[in-house]
Amino acid sequence: MQKNNSVIFKGGKDGIIIILAEDANFNDISESLREKIRSSSKFFADASTTISFKGKKLAEKEVLSLIEIINEETNLSISFIEDLTGDTDAEKEKKQDERKPLGSFASIPTDGAYFHRSGLRNGQAISHNGSVVILGDINAGAEVVAAGNVVVFGAVRGLIHAGASGDNNAFVCALSMQPIQLRIADKITYFPKDMLKENKNKIDPVYAFVKGEEIYISPITN
Amino acid sequence: MGEVIVVTSGKGGVGKTTTSANIGCGLAIAGKNVVLIDADIGLRNLDVVMGLENRIVYDLVDVVEGKCRLKQALIKDKRYPTMFLLAAAQTKDKSAVSPEQMMKLCETLREEYDYIIIDCPAGIEQGFKNAIAGADRAVVVATPEVSSVRDADRIVGLLEASEIKNIRLILNRLRPDMIRRGEMMTIEDVTDILAIDVLGLVPDDESIVVSTNKGEPAVADNNSRAGQAFRNITQRIMGNEVPFMDLEETGGLMNWLKKIFRIGNGK
DSSP states (O other): OTGGGSEEEEEETTEEEEEEOTTSOHHHHHHHHHHHHHHTGGGSOSOEEEEEEEESOOOHHHHHHHHHHHHHHOOOEEEEEEEOTTOOHHHHHHHHHTOOOOTTOSSOOOSOOEEEOSOBOTTOEEEESSOEEESSOBOTTOEEEESSOEEEEEEEOSEEEESTTTOTTOOEEEEEEOOSEEEETTEEEEOOHHHHHHHTTOOOOEEEEEETTEEEEEETTO | OOEEEEEEOSSTTSSHHHHHHHHHHHHHHTTOOEEEEEOOTTSOOHHHHHTOGGGOSSOHHHHHTTSSOHHHHOEEETTEEEEEEEOOOSSSOGGGSOHHHHHHHHHHHHTTOSEEEEEOOSSSSHHHHHHHHTOSEEEEEEOSSHHHHHHHHHHHHHHHHTTOOEEEEEEEEEOHHHHHTTOSOOHHHHHHHHOOEEEEEEEOOHHHHHHHHHTOOGGGOTTOHHHHHHHHHHHHHTTOOOOOOOGGGGOSHHHHHHHHHHHHHHO
């Protein structure tokens, strides 16, 4: 049957390759994917792996909905997602070099923001598959990992990773920015000690964003 | 019904045991019935600081294992007849007691005593979980150092997660001269981070070392500044409002002269 051949699995050297038939429509692909996963559960052990798509070119939304299916049907923890569909070999190679860690996320930003109604203390962590709003301080030793933006109504002293699934457009905004380190997508910046001392206990709302290859910090009033 | 107070810090060596001993003695001097529990199984110290090492027959583990009656294990302090110590076992480890057993023990003790003070071990593992299991409120001890404040922050988070609502801070070993020179975290620096109420400020005081080694808690020494701080803390625990002592008093030429004069007088 045409439908059953619209998705083929292959074990690659670093993960699972899912080959999508060029001529199948997207509904057939997602149905077939669900069916195949169910019938071959052994293939999908509880492991951390990379998923690559090959063959039919997919829109970003379509990739996400396939990932959703894999998440629903397996215990697989997906560490990387690669979209190799419709690429030339040169492009594929380039993509492989730049592939981005997904953090603890198995899919990409949803619209729902997570509101946390207190601060975070040392050792406490939030990871959310979207934006995060925190009403309180994030103390040193606390961690916020978000696929989207992070807005803090308080001081940031701990670690924040915004755009953790690779979104360079993500930003971090806080009433007082004094983190030891700040991450947006795959960029990392650290704050020099003397700068932290200046910021100490001052309310000085800023936001951090990525421009080019660097993280910039700017007053929120601009 | 008595109150169970755990004295904790996360980091070791910031003064948990000294604080426990002083709060216990302070409450006993104020006429309260007090039990001090050393929850640091395997590394017991509270008995030494209290000067009761030679009186231990039964310990905490013996009690929970049913090897003796609770009353047999409570060591009465002859100097303060309303205070008792329940020592930790030295040859066992933290796993010898479970949080449920501690809870039960606290429930039994609170029926007869006004205050049960638990000296928590350093760390956040089993010993910590045992120590906080039966507690109504917590006293977090920190020194004005970044590492101590970090650990205290972790501890406060864990206490909040365990539904202990009344958490207060004792800032220990303050050096007003260093704070003035900007070399030590200020009280505001610490409270900005920890965001909990201050129960007491204890100045760094050499006499604490002396009293600890002698097994005589400083709270009973009217000449000790740290002792004065602990007397204030005791009052606040009992619900009385006492202004914070002026830490600056230790500095300045006049005070320095006074100090020398006092030492000279003592001899």
